[in-house]
Amino acid sequence: xxxxxxxxxxxxxxxxxxxxxxxxxxxxxxxxxxxxxxxxxxxxxxxxxxxxxxxxxxxxxxxxxxxxxxxxxxxxxxxxxxxxxxxxxxxxxxxxxxxxxxxxxxxxxxxxxxxxxxxxxxxxxxxxxxxxxxxxxxxxxxxxxxxxxxxxxxxxxxxxxxxxxxxxxxxxxxxxxxxxxxxxxxxxxxxxxxxxxxxxxxxxxxxxxxxxxxxxxxxxxxxxxxxxxxxxxxxxxxxxxxxxxxxxxxxxxxxxxxxxxxxxxxxxxxxxxxxxxxxxxxxxxxxxxxxxxxxxxxxxxxxxxxxxxxxxxxxxxxxxxxxxxxxxxxxxxxxxxxxxxxxxxxxxxxxxxxxxxxxxxxxxxxxxxxxxxxxxxxxxxxxxxxxxxxxxxxxxxxxxxxxxxxxxxxxxxxxxxxxxxxxxxxxxxxxxxxxxxxx
Numbered sequence: 291x292x293x294x295x296x297x298x299x300x301x302x303x304x305x306x307x308x309x310x311x312x313x314x315x316x317x318x319x320x321x322x323x324x325x326x327x328x329x330x331x332x333x334x335x336x337x338x339x340x341x342x343x344x345x346x347x348x349x350x351x352x353x354x355x356x357x358x359x360x361x362x363x364x365x366x367x368x369x370x371x372x373x374x375x376x377x378x379x380x381x382x383x384x385x386x387x388x389x390x391x392x393x394x395x396x397x398x399x400x401x402x403x404x405x406x407x408x409x410x411x412x413x414x415x416x417x418x419x420x421x422x423x424x425x426x427x428x429x430x431x432x433x434x435x436x437x438x439x440x441x442x443x444x445x446x447x448x449x450x451x452x453x454x455x456x457x458x459x460x461x462x463x464x465x466x467x468x469x470x471x472x473x474x475x476x477x478x479x480x481x482x483x484x485x486x487x488x489x490x491x492x493x494x495x496x497x498x499x500x501x502x503x504x505x506x507x508x509x510x511x512x513x514x515x516x517x518x519x520x521x522x523x524x525x526x527x528x529x530x531x532x533x534x535x536x537x538x539x540x541x542x543x544x545x546x547x548x549x550x551x552x553x554x555x556x557x558x559x560x561x562x563x564x565x566x567x568x569x570x571x572x573x574x575x576x577x578x579x580x581x582x583x584x585x586x587x588x589x590x591x592x593x594x595x596x597x598x599x600x601x602x603x604x605x606x607x608x609x610x611x612x613x614x615x616x617x618x619x620x621x622x623x624x625x626x627x628x629x630x631x632x633x634x635x636x637x638x639x640x641x642x643x644x645x646x647x648x649x650x651x652x653x654x655x656x657x658x659x660x661x662x663x664x665x666x667x668x669x670x671x672x673x674x675x676x677x678x679x680x681x682x683x684x685x686x687x688x689x690x691x692x693x694x695x696x697x698x699x700x701x702x703x704x705x706x707x708x709x710x711x712x713x714x715x716x717x718x719x720x721x722x723x724x725x726x727x728x729x
Contacts, residue, residue: 293453294388300450301392304348307443309363312416314639315435319415321408322348323423323430324357326401338495341538343626344418347444349389350454350537354382356401358425360408369393370404401425438640441632445623446661452710454539455625455663458498459708459723461534462541465490467728469503473528473547479503479516482530490534498540499628502531509546509701510673512618525549527700533628540628542665543720544706553596553693554700560592561670565705568620569666572658572709572716579646579655582620585668586612586649592670598697601688609685610648614676619652621665624708629653630663662711663719671702 308320324345327336341352348359349369356372373382385395396407405425409415412428418437419430447455468489472482483503487493504514505522509529531544548555568585590603590612599611606612623630633654634642643655654664672694680686707720 291449293450296448296450296453297388298392300448301348301389303448305361305363305367307440308361311436311439312363314439315416315433317414317416317433317436318362319409319412320359320361320436321412321415321417321428322359322361323417323419324351324354325420326423327355328422342419342423343538343631344440346538346626347440349393350387352538356398356404358404358408362409366394367392368396368407370396370398370407372399372401372404373397374399434640438635439638442635442638444625445630445632445656446659447625447663447710448661451539451625452663454536455541455708455710456719456723457536458534458539458541459543459719460727461490461492461536462532462543463534463720463723463727465492465532465534466530466543466545466724469530469532470528470545470547473505473525474549476521476525478519478521479505479508480518481521482528483516486530486532490532492534496535498533498535498542502529502544504529504701507699507701509703510671510698511701512671527554529702529704531704531706538626540624540626541708541719541723542624542628542667542706543708544667544704546669546703546705548700554697554703557592557596557670557697558703558705560596561668561703562705564588564592565666565668565707568668569707569709569718570716572664572666572711574658574660574711574713576658578620578658578664579643579649579652582649582652583607583646585620586616589616589668589670596693597690598693599689601685611680611685611688613648614680615670615672616668617651617671617673617676618667618669619649619654621667621706622653624663624665632656658711660711660713664709664711665706666709667704667706669702669704671704672698672700673702674698 322345325342327339329336339355358370360368371385398404416433416436417430465486469482469486472485483501500515502514503516505525508514526549528547533541533543546558587603590606593599623633636643645652707718710717
């Protein structure tokens with residue numbers, strides 16, 4: 291189906307959700323600012339603009355500050371489109387594209403002019419945005435009843451959103467293949483990053499999150515951000531966590547590589563096989579918290595098989611040993627935000643589903659439903675700080691420290707795919723994208 295047709299169905303779904311959310315809250319209008327540019331402290335330059343994700347759920351306008359959507363059930367949504375007369379910067383082009391006909395479009399030249407196109411009285415309006423987006427008496431109030439409903443249902447992606455996410459996945463896969471080639475050629479972290487951006491057709495500001503490009507021991511830093519340093523004398527291993535973006539929708543992809551065969555390369559193979567199996571279990575009805583615990587159980591098996599930990603899998607889980615080598619969660623929701631919202635909600639009214647005991651960093655505890663898109667990202671890391679604590683614990687005698695010391699220079703392993711949950715076998719957006727761009 292053409293993207294324009296998918297978008298029309300998507301917009302109708304956004305209006306349906308807005309209708310239900312407003313009714314629950316006893317309100318009549320939904321107002322959403324795109325956001326405003328943020329200036330640095332005591333500076334006249336702005337930070338890179340990131341649009342309000344609630345705004346992006348309605349419109350593919352990622353670089354348009356000071357716009358507003360005003361929606362009243364039963365009426366065509368209004369868009370105030372900020373198009374300043376400016377000779378310092380390139381102003382936004384005239385509105386164009388398949389979305390334009392579906393909005394009552396009002397072009398404004400000054401941000402404050404948006405107020406005259408919004409409802410005259412605002413006591414029955416939900417205004418969703420940051421406080422600094424306020425225009426006069428139009429101040430974001432972010433009512434819980436509306437926010438909770440929209441966040442809960444945003445986890446289920448429309449066909450239009452899935453099309454955007456497939457595009458984002460292909461961009462990310464293109465970047466990953468270029469980055470791998472640069473690693474094989476002995477490039478520095480910064481050079482690899484530049485190759486990624488060029489192949490993904492992204493600038494730094496287009497990336498859905500800051501690339502993690504880690505050589506050797508840097509792979510043990512979970513959110514490592516490289517600097518333009520020279521290439522290391524020996525590139526033993528490479529971990530890259532980098533995604534693509536399309537109309538605000540993100541992909542989130544991680545791969546790990548070893549330059550030579552050996553124990554670390556064997557571990558990568560084992561983690562990759564485990565990850566494929568876990569991704570296949572991301573099915574409607576599956577409790578994601580349980581899947582996370584199952585991941586720990588399988589990691590315990592790998593650690594024992596590789597003679598890193600000399601304990602049974604059950605004992606490793608009971609003693610928390612696997613959390614030394616896998617200290618983060620299995621994954622999260624993905625969409626307009628890399629760590630997309632609603633991961634802990636009990637239902638559309640709110641509530642909180644607790645994480646499994648002993649797993650404080652898991653970002654998703656809901657049961658999976660058809661339409662969800664989640665990341666599946668197991669890993670095994672050799673993190674000096676956590677290993678030092680393990681060495682001082684009662685479990686130290688059950689660790690093969692010679693094997694650990696041999697693996698420390700390689701940093702760590704993470705394999706991450708983006709998975710679309712369906713009523714049957716899940717769709718692996720990431721593996722499909724690699725096949726498509728490498729064909």
